[in-house]
Amino acid sequence: MEYISTRDKSIKYNFKEIFLSGLAPDGGLFVPVKYPALSAEKIKLFKDLSYPDLAYEICKIFIADKIESKVLKEIIDKTYHETIFQDKEIAPLKSLDKRFYLLELFHGPTHAFKDFALQLMGHILDYFLNEDSKKAIIIGATSGDTGSAAISGCANCKNADIFILHPYNKTSEIQRKQMTTIIQDNVFNIAIKGNFDDAQAIVKHIFKQQENIKFNKKLIAVNSINWARIIGQIIYYFYVALKLDCYNQEINFSVPTGNFGDIFAGYVAKKMGLPINKLIIATNKNDILSRFLNKNQYDKKELLESLSPSMDIQISSNFERLLFDAHANDSDKIAALMAKFHDTGKLSVEPDILKNIQNNFLSSSSNDSEIISVMQKIYKEFNEVIDPHTATAVKSSYDFANNVNGKFVILATAHPAKFPKALAKAKIANKHIPDNLANILDAKEKFSILHNNPEEIINFIKSNSLNA
Numbered sequence: 214m215e216y217i218s219t220r221d222k223s224i225k226y227n228f229k230e231i232f233l234s235g236l237a238p239d240g241g242l243f244v245p246v247k248y249p250a251l252s253a254e255k256i257k258l259f260k261d262l263s264y265p266d267l268a269y270e271i272c273k274i275f276i277a278d279k280i281e282s283k284v285l286k287e288i289i290d291k292t293y294h295e296t297i298f299q300d301k302e303i304a305p306l307k308s309l310d311k312r313f314y315l316l317e318l319f320h321g322p323t324h325a326f327k328d329f330a331l332q333l334m335g336h337i338l339d340y341f342l343n344e345d346s347k348k349a350i351i352i353g354a355t356s357g358d359t360g361s362a363a364i365s366g367c368a369n370c371k372n373a374d375i376f377i378l379h380p381y382n383k384t385s386e387i388q389r390k391q392m393t394t395i396i397q398d399n400v401f402n403i404a405i406k407g408n409f410d411d412a413q414a415i416v417k418h419i420f421k422q423q424e425n426i427k428f429n430k431k432l433i434a435v436n437s438i439n440w441a442r443i444i445g446q447i448i449y450y451f452y453v454a455l456k457l458d459c460y461n462q463e464i465n466f467s468v469p470t471g472n473f474g475d476i477f478a479g480y481v482a483k484k485m486g487l488p489i490n491k492l493i494i495a496t497n498k499n500d501i502l503s504r505f506l507n508k509n510q511y512d513k514k515e516l517l518e519s520l521s522p523s524m525d526i527q528i529s530s531n532f533e534r535l536l537f538d539a540h541a542n543d544s545d546k547i548a549a550l551m552a553k554f555h556d557t558g559k560l561s562v563e564p565d566i567l568k569n570i571q572n573n574f575l576s577s578s579s580n581d582s583e584i585i586s587v588m589q590k591i592y593k594e595f596n597e598v599i600d601p602h603t604a605t606a607v608k609s610s611y612d613f614a615n616n617v618n619g620k621f622v623i624l625a626t627a628h629p630a631k632f633p634k635a636l637a638k639a640k641i642a643n644k645h646i647p648d649n650l651a652n653i654l655d656a657k658e659k660f661s662i663l664h665n666n667p668e669e670i671i672n673f674i675k676s677n678s679l680n681a
């Protein structure tokens with residue numbers, strides 16, 4: 214499959230190139246030249262496949278020209294295995310009642326849905342580095358969830374050292390310990406004396422300056438815009454829609470949304486031919502996507518702290534992929550729109566383009582008190598403990614239940630035990646804490662506390678990375 218950038222479609226790339234670079238050189242995002250379309254007959258054949266077998270069928274479409282089938286199958290079987298995702302279904306579906314379902318995406322090593330893509334990416338990275346006999350340095354900044362999922366995914370990647378920066382004393386204790394208790398020679402956690410923006414600024418600085426800094430290995434970014442993250446998330450839309458008999462009834466998905474990666478994977482599944490009715494973008498009070506969808510105002514505002522921290526964003530990086538598709542792959546137009554957004558912090562689209570987007574997507578938002586009351590309602594009515602991110606998606610599905618036909622699948626993106634503060638606010642006692650979460654609370658930690666100073670970080674990376 215060939216890929217292009219959303220800001221310049223004249224250059225074609227292959228999967229390996231886009232996987233290893235993440236962001237396009239022009240600042241755009243990589244997307245397939247054309248989304249692959251599958252016939253209904255073909256999709257129906259996926260119905261009885263196990264999760265890993267279905268994952269193989271989907272991944273093959275995007276990757277098979279760069280990783281030989283047999284190897285790809287091995288990678289996928291290792292990734293979506295009961296010992297990694299601790300449920301034999303991998304992504305189990307639970308019904309609340311006859312119309313509303315929870316898709317539990319939190320049985321992976323870090324108990325958030327990001328494991329679905331990052332476990333896969335760790336193995337793919339190891340394969341490509343081995344193939345080239347290369348070693349790499351992975352660098353990323355995190356405010357919590359992405360860091361732990363990336364470390365967990367890359368920890369077994371023998372050819373890479375991974376350095377993750379987090380803001381010192383500004384993540385939750387559980388989030389920090391999920392990163393710092395993975396004690397391996399190639400894993401380095403750096404606590405920056407600063408905030409998340411400082412950590413991210415240092416990572417960007419290092420990438421911009423990499424020619425001058427002269428690392429002796431390839432630098433690789435972990436962030437939410439790598440196309441492979443989308444691939445790893447398309448699979449469960451197929452899995453659950455087929456399980457719910459999507460050829461005989463309408464299926465909607467409601468998705469807790471921040472960077473727009475997870476829900477965009479649902480849109481790609483729909484473009485590939487999977488019959489999905491509406492995709493519901495659930496936001497918290499950082500509601501730039503709801504404002505866009507309902508008022509055509511994609512305007513950057515101040516970042517607010519909420520009870521659902523992994524959705525606290527000012528802008529949604531993956532949204533550019535949707536804009537590109539909605540403008541019929543007009544990369545000049547997207548380059549101009551994004552440049553204008555960069556300068557003014559505002560973006561809107563032509564009415565017919567918005568209308569087209571609204572045919573596929575709906576959106577509503579939840580503030581903190583709505584999050585708490587939905588957690589309480591679901592606990593009281595169904596005896597289910599849900600996390601504060603999932604709560605936004607439950608609330609949005611209820612918002613549209615009277616106007617939209619069919620069943621609602623709510624993506625449960627994190628295990629509630631990761632968010633004790635929200636549970637305490639809702640006065641819900643969480644009876645079940647997964648073993649590995651309970652264990653890390655007492656486990657030994659390893660991390661380095663460094664100043665908010667790029668030179669200090671660069672020296673730390675150079676002196677700690679293998680053979681540097």
Ligand SMILES: *Cc1c(COP(=O)(O)O)cnc(C)c1O
Binds near residue numbers: 325473602626
């Ligand atoms: C990252 C995350 C989200 C948001 O997902 P996007 O792909 O960024 O939209 C939602 N819930 C949880 C628990 C997350 O970790």
